[in-house]
Amino acid sequence: MPPLKRPSAPRDTKSPASNPASELPHEATKAMPIALLRAREALMSRFRPMLAEHDFTSQQWRVIRLLNEHSTLDAAQLAEKAFILPPSLTRILANLETRDLVTRVQSSSDRRRYLFTLTAPGEEAFRKISPDRIKVYKEIEAYFGKEKINLLLGLLDELAQF
Amino acid sequence: MPPLKRPSAPRDTKSPASNPASELPHEATKAMPIALLRAREALMSRFRPMLAEHDFTSQQWRVIRLLNEHSTLDAAQLAEKAFILPPSLTRILANLETRDLVTRVQSSSDRRRYLFTLTAPGEEAFRKISPDRIKVYKEIEAYFGKEKINLLLGLLDELAQF
DNA sequence: ACAATTTAATTAACGTGTTAACATTATAAC
DNA sequence: GTTATAATGTTAACACGTTAATTAAATTGT
Numbered sequence: 001m002p003p004l005k006r007p008s009a010p011r012d013t014k015s016p017a018s019n020p021a022s023e024l025p026h027e028a029t030k031a032m033p034i035a036l037l038r039a040r041e042a043l044m045s046r047f048r049p050m051l052a053e054h055d056f057t058s059q060q061w062r063v064i065r066l067l068n069e070h071s072t073l074d075a076a077q078l079a080e081k082a083f084i085l086p087p088s089l090t091r092i093l094a095n096l097e098t099r100d101l102v103t104r105v106q107s108s109s110d111r112r113r114y115l116f117t118l119t120a121p122g123e124e125a126f127r128k129i130s131p132d133r134i135k136v137y138k139e140i141e142a143y144f145g146k147e148k149i150n151l152l153l154g155l156l157d158e159l160a161q162f
Numbered sequence: 163m164p165p166l167k168r169p170s171a172p173r174d175t176k177s178p179a180s181n182p183a184s185e186l187p188h189e190a191t192k193a194m195p196i197a198l199l200r201a202r203e204a205l206m207s208r209f210r211p212m213l214a215e216h217d218f219t220s221q222q223w224r225v226i227r228l229l230n231e232h233s234t235l236d237a238a239q240l241a242e243k244a245f246i247l248p249p250s251l252t253r254i255l256a257n258l259e260t261r262d263l264v265t266r267v268q269s270s271s272d273r274r275r276y277l278f279t280l281t282a283p284g285e286e287a288f289r290k291i292s293p294d295r296i297k298v299y300k301e302i303e304a305y306f307g308k309e310k311i312n313l314l315l316g317l318l319d320e321l322a323q324f
Numbered sequence: 325a326c327a328a329t330t331t332a333a334t335t336a337a338c339g340t341g342t343t344a345a346c347a348t349t350a351t352a353a354c
Numbered sequence: 355g356t357t358a359t360a361a362t363g364t365t366a367a368c369a370c371g372t373t374a375a376t377t378a379a380a381t382t383g384t
Contacts, residue, residue, distance in 0.1 A: 026299035028311050033205050033220075034245050035315055038322040040198040041245070046324075047195075048372085057339065057372090058195075075363060083196050083203070088340050090364055095339085112349045112362040137188035143324050148317060149190050153197055155314045160200040162208075162305050210342085219342090219369065237333060250370050252334055257369085274332040274379045330381070340371070345364105352359070 046136045054129055059084055059092055061129070067102065067118045068126045074113045101125060205302065212294045216287060221246055221254055223291070229264065229280045230288045236275045263287060 044058060051061050062082040067073060073081070079089050093116060096102040101122035107113040118126065141149065206220060213223050224244040228235060235243070241251050255278060258264040263284035269275040280288065303311065 026296060026303065028308065028315055029299040029302050031315060032302070032311065033202060033209075034224075035318040035322070036198050036202040036205070037245055039318040040195060040202070042322045042324045043195050043198070052373085059340065062196075076361095083199055085341065085343095086363065087342075087365080091340075110350070110362080114363075134188060137191040140191050140194070140324065141188065144321060146190065148320075149194065152314070152317045152321070153190055153193060155310060155317070156197040156201040158310075159306060159314070160197070160204045162204045162302065214343090221370065238331095247371065247373095248333065249335080249372075253370075272332080272380070276333080326384085328381100328383080330379100332379080333377085335376070336374085338372085341369080343367090345366080347364080348362085350359100350361070352357100354355100354357080 043140065046139070047133070050132045050136070051129070054125060056125075056129070059088065060096060063089075063092055063096065064101065064118065064122060064126055067116060068123065072115050072117045074107065074115050076113070078116065096122070208298045208301070209295070212298065213291070216291055218287075218291070221250065222258060225251075225254055225258065226263065226280065226284060226288055229278060230285065234277050234279045236269065236277050238275070240278065258284070 047058060047061075051058060056064070059082070062084070063078060066078060066081050070077075070081075075086065075089055075093070078084070078093075079086050082089070084092065093102060093104070097104060100119055102116055103119055104114045104116050107115055209220060209223075213220060218226070221244070224246070225240060228240060228243050232239075232243075237248065237251055237255070240246070240255075241248050244251070246254065255264060255266070259266060262281055264278055265281055266276040266278050269277055
């Protein structure tokens with residue numbers, strides 16, 4: 001039987017005594033969105049300063065990296081692979097074009113589409129940053145271990161299907 | 163010895179043949195930040211429309227939820243628990259105060275600090291949304307299973323320590 | 325008590341996230 | 355072939371993320 005309420009007693013939570021945390025069906029699930037955010041931030045806080053030194057945001061870098069891998073992509077492909085919504089991507093690409101890191105050409109077969117490619121300075125920026133980036137990957141692996149990383153990736157991919 | 167380059171050959175990637183994906187030490191690690199993003203988005207895409215019906219963003223809702231649990235918190239405590247940076251929190255609290263969902267009182271012992279509390283309409287909003295929210299939690303559990311959720315949470319917490 | 329330092333919260337500036345509406349071009353229906 | 359529909363990318367509006375600078379108040383050292 002739960003103890004009687006003492007309304008005059010000091011307290012710093014409102015957790016109802018009739019519904020302790022251990023019985024709630026979704027206590028763990030409730031924490032998932034923030035746990036994902038915190039884990040991601042733990043990683044990004046390593047990459048961000050390094051990218052900032054070269055005047056890149058992580059999203060700008062994701063676009064650069066993808067264009068380095070695929071040589072040419074249209075906006076829809078970039079949006080899907082970088083997981084960036086079209087309105088954000090429009091702004092990011094405009095920024096990178098202004099800085100002469102990326103160029104666009106209109107597709108001749110479908111004039112609604114634009115094909116994006118790294119410029120020479122864009123490729124140079126990629127090569128310049130890459131070593132630092134790999135250093136961080138290795139630190140993560142050293143801390144966490146490849147097995148756990150793959151286990152985690154599997155779970156995340158499955159959750160992403162939801 | 164790597165094959166000769168064929169500059170005229172069609173291709174859609176630039177992956178160097180001398181360094182196939184299976185040998186790269188960080189292929190999995192490289193995918194972690196986006197995998198975390200995608201997993202989180204899978205969850206948030208369920209919550210967002212429901213919150214939007216009541217004119218809440220997920221961040222605003224996080225603040226409401228925390229004030230419901232803890233009854234009164236200062237900005238620093240809210241920032242830490244909701245994982246929201248102080249400048250964002252300032253704006254969010256200003257918004258919620260304008261809507262009379264939250265009130266602030268200056269701490270008498272430390273006049274730099276402000277203590278925030280839900281108003282009656284704030285508590286009402288919380289109660290109104292809560293059932294929908296729990297419904298989504300249960301859907302997630304039904305899809306993913308509690309064991310996997312707890313396993314995933316453990317891995318995420320460990321990664322967050324990095 | 326007083327100056328220097330530290331801390332809590334805010335402001336400023338810029339970039340991104342999110343939704344809705346829009347212009348342009350392709351495709352489908354008829 | 356013309357009209358209706360769908361798809362690609364952009365614009366607009368608002369909220370949040372991120373870093374640096376700022377204000378006000380507390381704390382420390384002397």
